[in-house]
Amino acid sequence: MSGTTWVYICLGIYIIYCFYWGLKGYFTEKTSSGYAIAGRSIPFFAFLLAATAASFSGWTFIGHPGLIWRDGLAYAFASFYVLTIPITGTFFSKRTWLLGKRYGFITPGDMYAYYFNNELIRHLVVLTAVLYSVFYSAVQLMAAGALFNVIAGVPFTFGALFLAFVVWFYVCTGGLKASTWVGVIQFVLLVGGIILLGLFVVINPQFGGWSGFSAEVAKMEAKYLTVPRVINWGLGAAKGETVWTAVMCLTYMFALMGIQSSPAFTMWTFGIKNPKPLAWQQAFMSTFVVGFALFYFTAFQGMGARVLQALGDPRFANLTDKTVVPLLMQNFLPPFVLGIVFVGAIAAIHSTAAPYIGTGGSILLRDVYWRVIKKQEASDSEQIWVNRILATVLTIAALWVGLTSTAALVILGALATAFGFVMYVLLLGVIWGVRFPTIGAVLGTVSGMVAVYLTYKVWPNPLSMHSAFWGTFTGLVVAFICRGLGIKDTKETIERQAEVRRWLDSVDEPSESGKQWRKVMKIAVPAWYFFAIGPACILGNNAFSFAGFSPLWSWQIAWWILGIVMMWALCFKAEMATTNEIQIERANKETMIVVREV
Secondary structure, eight states: OOHHHHHHHHHHHHHHHHHHHHHHHHHHOOSHHHHHHGGGOBOHHHHHHHHHHHHSOHIIIIIHHHHHHHHGGGGGGGGGHHHHHHHHHHHHHHHHHHHHHHHOOOSHHHHHHHHHTOHHHHHHHHHHHHHIIIIIHHHHHHHHHHHHHHHHOOOHHHHHHHHHHHHHHHHHHHHHHHHHHHHHHHHHHHHHHHHHHHHHHHTOGGGTHHHHHHHHHHTSOGGGTSOOOSOOOSBSOOTTOOSOOHHHHHHHHHHHHHHHHSHHHHHHHHHBSOSHHHHHIIIIIIIIIIHHIIIIIIHHHHHHHHHHHHTTOGGGTTOOTTTHHHHHHHHHSOHHHHHHHHHHHHHHHHHHHHHHHHHHHHHHIIIIIIIIISTTOOOHHHHHHHHHHHHHHHHHHHHHHHHHOHHHHHHHHHHHHHHHHHTHHHHHHHHHOOOOOHHHHHHHHHHHHHHHHIIIIISOSBTTOOHHHHHHHHHHHHHHHHHHTTOOOOHHHHHHHHHHHHHHHHHTOOOHHHHHHHHHHHHHHHHHIIIIISGGGGGGGGSOOOTTOOHHHHHHHHHHHHHHHHHHIIIIISOSSOOOHHHHHHHHHSOOOOOOOO
């Protein structure tokens, strides 16, 4: 059978699986919280795989190798998001779950508005969630349409609409639980597809084995094998000057840290049965498993396409970063494997679009329809159906943006994760008690979002530093200025925050061993950031080489391995992401519910 036939067979099996979980959720989820946050019952295994899949989108599968081809190994530092995405979860997720369980929070707006005693913060979080859902999902759905067009010859618009319909169906019918269980198979397909494609590229006889492949890589121009400089002075890169300086590599990772601080991920954290899978998801599934796929196999794809182009292969004469992966799939995969890898790419795309559309609808339902329009008077059935309508609106909005406004996609799709990183301003206050007044939280969040936009669109990347850095930096500066000016909160707000701090610090107090490890990690984590992906990563240009990997590639692999050790120490030894039965029992029993569900 042809490759196209296998594509349709594998896609059909995948769609049946998606529809099964959607319909199962439709007939079983009867409460609003059951639909929106899976009744706080997502099990260990499902969260472990689905949350990892949601962290790494179709952009990882398709765009990442393409940009390695375009910009070389300096861009390949982006693979370190296998550590920087879950490190956000390490900092915040366990305590977020504990707060959600004690106070009954359903949306992140519930948590932030309660802690800061301010409803304007809730609406800022809604705005962030909607921007994230629409524009990030638009990028994913357009990528699906483009891939379907190249591989199967399906018209772009039809492919985008059809694959969007699949996501819409299981999200709207089954809620968060359906998205999670579909995410389980999506994780397997995502990682398996990346590894399969990279493997078939590097073992192709055209390269002459690994020794031939590595020898051709070594012959490349220096711009593809080195980080050019530590920093660019001025407003972004000058004409003909690469943007991938050492500080851009670092601050770009800040943007991707915004994925797990986004409202969608906070809401997903509320939905898990208990926090036990968090440490394993952060230290093993993301850092090790996905890291293995990215540091080796996406690099094989991107650098392999560059080698083929240098060798004069006519099939790769007119490459763009968007066509690298589809052309590698067409030319290097046997028919059956093409079907598997194609569905892996679609699963990668869906794994991100589904939870963002679903949680976006739930946030609009609870924080706008339920609170503002219905004044907290609506039945479970009404809430579920309005939730489905709102998720449908978000899906249509994402498709409309993607199909009609390429400029908006480019601008706002890239802004999404940076907006998510601005949520650090609020999370540092709520989760770790960083002190600034409520007005500082509000103005800090607003100014951070404005700064993200200005440093992306108006004055792009000042000092070759990503807009995510400038946004959160600005937000924290404004928040602390408000504190420095002596602005005080109301007595009610001060007492409320003090009560949250007392309970959270008592239930999550680390052991003596954990306290010692935390002291070590306060030095080890910044040091890792500085050398692995920060200013000192330029040392990797000429540091060392092993097993045929070029020096910078070797540097990345070595610091990835050290990063695995760092994440293990953070999650388990420093007890940042681990929980014990006493903590879980206290969270279940010492409840002080402040949110009405119906």
